[in-house]
Amino acid sequence: SFPWFTDGQDGDSAKAYTHFITALCDMARKQKRVTAKERPADNEKYAFRCFLLRLGFIGEEYKGERKVLLKNLSGNGSFKSGARKGAADNEVSE
Numbered sequence: 001s002f003p004w005f006t007d008g009q010d011g012d013s014a015k016a017y018t019h020f021i022t023a024l025c026d027m028a029r030k031q032k033r034v035t036a037k038e039r040p041a042d043n044e045k046y047a048f049r050c051f052l053l054r055l056g057f058i059g060e061e062y063k064g065e066r067k068v069l070l071k072n073l074s075g076n077g078s079f080k081s082g083a084r085k086g087a088a089d090n091e092v093s094e
Contacts, residue, residue: 016068023055045075 041047049070057066070077 012064013068016065019057019065020052020055020069023057027055043075043080045070045073045077046080048073049077 049066052062052066052069056062057069
């Protein structure tokens, strides 16, 4: 329980942030080795979604929490390059 999430936030956001911090602390506790090396991210939303999956936010039950945590990031959460390869080829011309 994190008391600073009780003021002015809806229940879904508070739940998502609380679960994220808890999962982050658990991962930090369990890691054997870490490398403090910053990696450039072309697509912030995709990179953070992959990190959330590493934390265990997998499945339909975490869909709402992932949505709350990813809503302020730019980019496409589904594709690393920002769009599906060949998407322009599949578009219907009018």
